[in-house]
Structures are given as structure tokens and as C-alpha cells.
Amino acid sequence: MNAKTVLLLALALLAGACGKPPAADTASAAAGKPGADAGAKTLNVYNWSDYIAENTIPDFEKQTGIKVTYDVFDSNEVLEAKLMAGATGYDIVVPSLNFLGRQIKAGVFLPLDKSKLPNYKNLDPKLMAIIAQLDPGNQYGIPYMWGTVGIGYNVNKVKALLGDKAPVDSWALVFDPANAAKLKSCGLTMLDSPTDILSAALKYQGADPNTRDAATIQKAADLVMKVRPYITYFHSSQYINDLANGDVCVSVGWSGDVFQARNRAREAKNGVELAYSIPKEGAQMWFDMMAIPKDAKHVDNALAFLNYLMEPKVIADDSNFIAYANANAAATQYVDPAVRDNPAIYPPPAVMDKLFLLQVLPPDLDRVYNRAWTAIKTGR
Ligand code: N2P
Numbered sequence: 001m002n003a004k005t006v007l008l009l010a011l012a013l014l015a016g017a018c019g020k021p022p023a024a025d026t027a028s029a030a031a032g033k034p035g036a037d038a039g040a041k042t043l044n045v046y047n048w049s050d051y052i053a054e055n056t057i058p059d060f061e062k063q064t065g066i067k068v069t070y071d072v073f074d075s076n077e078v079l080e081a082k083l084m085a086g087a088t089g090y091d092i093v094v095p096s097l098n099f100l101g102r103q104i105k106a107g108v109f110l111p112l113d114k115s116k117l118p119n120y121k122n123l124d125p126k127l128m129a130i131i132a133q134l135d136p137g138n139q140y141g142i143p144y145m146w147g148t149v150g151i152g153y154n155v156n157k158v159k160a161l162l163g164d165k166a167p168v169d170s171w172a173l174v175f176d177p178a179n180a181a182k183l184k185s186c187g188l189t190m191l192d193s194p195t196d197i198l199s200a201a202l203k204y205q206g207a208d209p210n211t212r213d214a215a216t217i218q219k220a221a222d223l224v225m226k227v228r229p230y231i232t233y234f235h236s237s238q239y240i241n242d243l244a245n246g247d248v249c250v251s252v253g254w255s256g257d258v259f260q261a262r263n264r265a266r267e268a269k270n271g272v273e274l275a276y277s278i279p280k281e282g283a284q285m286w287f288d289m290m291a292i293p294k295d296a297k298h299v300d301n302a303l304a305f306l307n308y309l310m311e312p313k314v315i316a317d318d319s320n321f322i323a324y325a326n327a328n329a330a331a332t333q334y335v336d337p338a339v340r341d342n343p344a345i346y347p348p349p350a351v352m353d354k355l356f357l358l359q360v361l362p363p364d365l366d367r368v369y370n371r372a373w374t375a376i377k378t379g380r
Contacts (some may be wrong), residue, residue, distance in 0.1 A: 002268055041065055042301065043069070046092065076095055077370075080099055088295075092304075097131060111140060129286055147345070148344075149255075158249060161182045168275070183249065204281055207219070208357045210328060212362070241264070244262075290309070310328060317333050319339055
């Protein structure tokens with residue numbers, strides 16, 4: 001083959017590729033907006049990273065013939081910016097409940113047509129009642145997974161640096177500057193999420209994590225600012241691998257992510273022993289909610305996918321893989337005992353009593369949070 005033939009072949013291949021719909025695993029958002037193919041047997045999903053079992057999408061595609069484009073994010077703020085700008089191109093998005101509540105008010109979602117969701121009956125009515133506080137009548141959102149914000153830590157490294165009495169069951173482990181300073185050498189990370197981190201700092205300070213008082217929020221920000229010099233990074237997904245590899249030793253993170261890190265370390269047999277604690281002062285419980293944007297192009301496909309994800313075995317397999325609790329009462333029997341009986345994933349009532357839900361932030365306080373966060377991240 002001479003150079004000219006190679007070039008022509010390459011051009012032909014390129015032309016062919018451009019004419020095709022996006023492949024299931026391409027980050028189509030990077031190439032433009034997904035969802036240009038209205039009416040087709042396609043579905044564009046935007047979900048959190050590290051948040052689905054390997055077989056969930058391929059099985060759905062096989063069952064239905066619907067091709068799924070699956071993009072990921074790791075920040076409610078990033079998702080919200082897209083939703084508020086409109087025309088995301090997505091048919092399903094997954095904001096956390098406190099963000100969903102605000103987005104419902106902004107009118108960005110379609111009410112769910114429950115006549116097309118026969119599996120809706122499988123959802124846990126107790127959890128749906130909690131969710132209804134922010135999604136009145138459960139009109140817009142289907143819970144995907146729920147979990148907590150807590151502390152993932154490397155058992156041996158923390159013991160080596162802070163001794164046997166290291167306060168691993170307290171926010172003091174990361175918010176007391178004396179402890180944070182000692183952890184600096186082995187790597188301390190926090191979620192890049194103003195509401196998740198500042199609400200934990202508020203709780204540690206004995207304040208209401210849903211306080212509407214800007215000065216109280218500022219005090220929590222001041223505390224994070226004090227430990228900032230000891231923080232390796234603020235990031236909401238990198239810590240899974242870094243904890244697993246032993247590159248960092250303490251992360252304020254999300255329950256299932258820490259257990260995924262623990263699973264990876266165990267598979268690698270690298271001697272890294274990880275644990276997750278829900279601090280005794282109290283911690284946030286969150287729900288991630290699947291919803292359909294108003295301008296979704298493939299609404300029936302989106303409903304079919306939501307219904308599929310409410311099949312007990314499907315969502316149980318998902319929980320088993322990602323180590324997060326689902327909200328499907330009929331699925332519990334299929335969840336591995338190792339996940340179901342883990343009190344940090346499915347907390348017992350005594351721990352549940354210490355968990356708080358974040359409410360919708362009014363716009364003026366949203367600005368307080370975001371300004372404080374920018375200051376924390378830039379160190380000014
Ligand atoms: C998935 C984390 C989702 C939890 N990696 C936060 N909503």
C-alpha cells in the first residue's frame with residue numbers, strides 16, 4: 001500500500017465514523033452535544049463516575065435494542081451548570097437530591113409518567129417519603145443509590161502517624177489542624193464539593209449543617225482554610241485509585257467509593273488495608289436521583305431504562321458492584337450479605353439517627369458557599 005492509498009483509506013474510515021451515532025462508551029460530550037438523533041433507538045445518560053456495574057448497560061442494550069451513550073461527571077455543580085444552560089442532550093441525569101430539589105423549582109425536568117414504570121412499586125416507601133421532602137409527591141426523581149459522606153482511611157498508615165488512639169471515628173481526624181498536619185506526609189484529600197465538605201465542617205463545629213446563617217457558614221469555611229495547607233488535593237473521584245494504591249491515606253469521600261477502593265486494594269493484594277467511618281458527630285446522608293430533562297429527545301427510552309434499573313436483580317447487581325445502597329426494597333434479598341450487612345453501607349437505625357439530609361440552598365447562600373469554596377481552593 002503506498003502513502004496515497006493509506007491516506008485515502010484513512011479519509012474513508014474517518015468519513016464513515018463521522019456518519020455514525022456515538023458509540024456506547026464514547027465521551028460524546030467532549031465532541032459536542034449528545035442526542036442529535038431524535039427518535040432513534042438511542043439513550044443518552046449522564047451519571048456519576050464509578051457508579052455502575054459492568055454488565056448493566058450491555059444487558060439493557062441486549063434486552064431492548066436501545067443503544068446507550070453513557071457519559072460521567074463527579075460534581076453536582078458541573079451537572080447543574082449544564083442543566084441550567086439547557087439543551088444538555090441527555091435523556092437521564094443524576095443530581096443529588098438537594099440539587100434536584102432546586103432544579104425542580106427551576107423547571108428543568110419532565111414529570112415522570114409512572115404508568116410506564118411498573119417497577120416503581122419496588123421502591124422502599126420509607127425512603128420515598130424522605131425523598132418527597134425535596135421532590136414533593138415524588139414527581140420527578142427515581143432514587144438510584146444513596147450513601148454517606150465520611151472518612152476513608154488507610155488503617156496502618158493512620159495508626160503509624162497518629163497512634164492507636166487516632167480519632168478515626170471523628171471529624172477531628174481531618175478538621176483538627178494538629179491531626180491534619182500529621183497526615184500531610186501520607187496524603188489527605190477532600191471531595192471537591194462545597195456542600196459536602198462545609199456541611200461536615202459545620203457538623204464538627206456543632207452547628208446545624210443546614211444553617212441559613214452566612215457567618216456560621218463562613219466559620220466552617222475558616223476551619224477548612226486552616227487545614228488546607230495539609231490537603232493534597234480536592235477531587236471527587238481520583239481518591240478511589242489513590243487510596244487503593246496507597247498514594248494517599250485519608251480521604252473525605254463517599255461511602256461506596258471508599259469500599260470500591262478497598263475492593264481494588266484487596267484484588268491487587270498490595271497490603272493496603274482501608275476502612276470507612278461515619279463520624280460520631282454525625283454525617284450527611286444523600287440520595288442520587290435519576291430524572292429526565294424537559295428537552296430530552298428519547299423520553300420513552302429513558303422511562304424504559306428507569307424501569308429496568310428498578311428491577312430488583314438489576315439494581316442489586318449494581319449495588320454489589322459499586323458498594324452503594326439502593327432504595328429498592330424488593331432488591332435487598334439479592335444484595336450480597338457483604339454489602340447488605342455492612343453497617344457503613346446500609347447503616348443500622350442507631351447510625352441512621354445521626355445522619356442528616358441537606359436541604360435546598362437558597363440562591364444567596366449558594367453564593368456564600370461558592371465564594372467560600374473558591375477561596376479555599378485558591379488559598380485566598
Ligand atoms: C459515585 C459517587 C456518587 C456519590 N462515584 C455522590 N453523589
